[in-house]
Each structure stands twice: as structure tokens, then as C-alpha cells.
Amino acid sequence: MPFLILLLVATIAGSLVFLLGSRYPTPVVGQAPAQAAGEKLGHEAARHPWLSRTLRGRLDPASATGLALTIALVVAIGGGLVLGLLAYLMRTNAQLVSIDKSVGQWQVDHGTHLSTQALQRVTDLASTYAVVIVILVVAVAEFVRIPNKWVPVFLISVVVGEIVLVTTIKQLLDRVRPSFNPAAATLGPSFPSGHSATAAALYAAVALVVARRRPPRTRALIAGAAAAVAVAVACSRVMLGVHWLSDVIAGLAFGWAWFAICAIAFGGRFLSFGAPLKTATDIAASEGRSGSAPAVQP
Numbered sequence: 001m002p003f004l005i006l007l008l009v010a011t012i013a014g015s016l017v018f019l020l021g022s023r024y025p026t027p028v029v030g031q032a033p034a035q036a037a038g039e040k041l042g043h044e045a046a047r048h049p050w051l052s053r054t055l056r057g058r059l060d061p062a063s064a065t066g067l068a069l070t071i072a073l074v075v076a077i078g079g080g081l082v083l084g085l086l087a088y089l090m091r092t093n094a095q096l097v098s099i100d101k102s103v104g105q106w107q108v109d110h111g112t113h114l115s116t117q118a119l120q121r122v123t124d125l126a127s128t129y130a131v132v133i134v135i136l137v138v139a140v141a142e143f144v145r146i147p148n149k150w151v152p153v154f155l156i157s158v159v160v161g162e163i164v165l166v167t168t169i170k171q172l173l174d175r176v177r178p179s180f181n182p183a184a185a186t187l188g189p190s191f192p193s194g195h196s197a198t199a200a201a202l203y204a205a206v207a208l209v210v211a212r213r214r215p216p217r218t219r220a221l222i223a224g225a226a227a228a229v230a231v232a233v234a235c236s237r238v239m240l241g242v243h244w245l246s247d248v249i250a251g252l253a254f255g256w257a258w259f260a261i262c263a264i265a266f267g268g269r270f271l272s273f274g275a276p277l278k279t280a281t282d283i284a285a286s287e288g289r290s291g292s293a294p295a296v297q298p
Contacts, residue, residue: 001110001111001112001115002107002110002111002115002119002239003115003118003119003239005235005239006119006122006232006235006236006239007232009231009232009235010228010229010231010232010235011228013227013228013230013231014224014225014227014228014231015224016224016227017220017223017224017226017227017228018220018221018223018224019220020220022216022217022220077257078253078257079253079254079256079257079258079260080254080257082249082250082253082254083169083192083250083253083254086191086192086246086249086250087173087191087250089246090175090191090244090246096246099245099246100178100244100245100246103238103244103245104178104180104238104241104244104245105180107180107238107239107240107241108180108241111239111241115239116240119236119239119240120236120240122232122233122235122236123195123233123236123237123240125199125229125232125233126195126196126198126199126202126233127195131159131198131202134202134206135152135155135156135159135202138151138155138206138209138210139151139152139155142209142210142212146212146213150266151209153266154205154209154262154263154266155202155205155206155209157262157266158201158202158205158258158259158262159198159201159202159205161258161262162197162198162201162202162254162255162258162259163194163198165254165258166192166194166197166198166251166254167194169191169192169254170188170189170190170191170192170194171189173189173191174189175189175190175191175244175247176189176190177189177190177242177243178190178241178242178243178244180241181240181241181242183242184241184242184243187242190243190244190247191244191246191247191250192247192248192250192251192253192254193234193237193243193247193248193250193251193252194251195233195234195236195237195243195251196230196233196234196237196243196247196248196250196251196252196255197251197252197254197255197258198233198255199229199230199232199233199234199252199255200230200234200251200252200254200255200256200259201255201256201258201259201262202255203225203226203227203229203230204223204226204227204230204255204256204259204263205259205262205263206226207222207223207225207226208259208263210222211223230252230255230256231252234248234249234251234252235248237251
């Protein structure tokens, strides 16, 4: 029963992400829609000197991604708020503690030897061994498909940064593990879930890299699969009795937030995030030299 619930929850999460991805209006990053947006911005910049000056400061990929990183920080703040709220509630809110205990007790009452083995296989998707293998395989395969030296650096940065930060937070908050599984007592502090954060950050990063130059529907499928794996790993940690429910929710929130920061920070180096800004800057400079700006279509 616990494993079936895990499959159901992971499937729902993956399907939601797939549906959202399928409806995303922009196809492949850096192609026609982004180019059109850059042209529109360029025409406007030619009419407004202050906007033109801002764009000139974003000529190179490092500057462009620095600007985009500001957007990622909004996502990071959201993840941080979830993490902070749960950290506060787990010590002050009896209802959250009760929910954590109820979910943990449910898995004890319904778990079997077979389901425990299956859950362990799922949780191993975020183990150190699996993480190393995934990074190596994806880095090599993607270098053959679309060579770029930044891909392995990106993947390693996502995982190493997440591990360091989560470990630090764990030590600061020092939440006690559940007592449902005796093995939990040997695993250190509980909040947030390291496996959940690793799964969220790593598989989102893998999806972003693998989805490069894929058709929109394929990209949506890849994103959905990454979300499903992360949620499945998070569920397995609760159902194995080594984490509270609030631990894994916080882990997912943190992992995705950290991934967003890394994705934008590295985006200009292998995802052409800087292309629309360069287009806008070129157009603004050209129209500025001519001394006139063509009328912008409504």
C-alpha cells in the first residue's frame, strides 16, 4: 500500500508539471519568440535613453545571466519562505507535529517487507552512488549530443551547493528524526530532508540539460518525469520512517529553489538566455546611431 500511494502521488505531481509545461507559450529558448521579444525591447530602448543604457550593460552573457539571476532569486525566496515557515511551525505548531506523526504512523501500520524494499529502491535514486552515476552519464551523453564544457560544471555545482547548504541548515536546526525506523537514529538531524533536496535539484538540473533543443512536448515530458522522481524520493523518505512529512516538503522546496538559482546563473553559458538582450541592445544601438526610431506596432 505505501508504494502504491507513492506511485500515485508521484504520477500526479509529474502530470501537473507536464500539463504546465505543455501550455508554456515559448518553445525552445533563444528561437523566434525570444528573438521577437528582443526586437520589441530594442525598439523601445531606442526611444528611451535610460533603457538603452541599461541594455548596454547587459552585452555579455555574464551580465545577462546576472540580470536573470534576480528573477531566480524570487523563486529562491519562495523556497526559503517555505523552509522558514516549516522550521518555525515544527517547533511551535501542535497541528503540524500531529500531522507529521499521523503520516509516519500510517506507514508503520501499512508497510510490508516487499513495499519497504521497493521504497528503498526509490530512495536510492538520490543516494551518493546514484548521483555520481547520473552526473557522469548525463555529462558524457550531452557532451556528445550538444558539446558544452559548462554542462558538467553546472550539474556538479547544483548538487554540491545543495548538499553543503542543506547540511548546514540541518546542523543549525537539529531536528530529531522519527523513531519509527531504528536506522533513523544514526542518520543525523532530520530537517530538511537531504535526499528530497538532492532529488529535486539534481533531476531538475538533468531535465534542463537534456531538454535542450528538444520539441516543446518532449521538454514537458522530461520536466514532468524529473518532478515525479523528486516527489517519489520525498515520499519514500517518509514511508521508510526516516523523515517527517514536513522535512521532505522543505527539502523539495529548497532543492528546486537552489536549482533555479544555478539554472539562471549558468543559463547564458549553455542555454542562450542572453540572446534576446543582445538582440535588443544591437537594435537600440543601430536605431540610436540613425537618430530615429521606427514606429512600434501596437
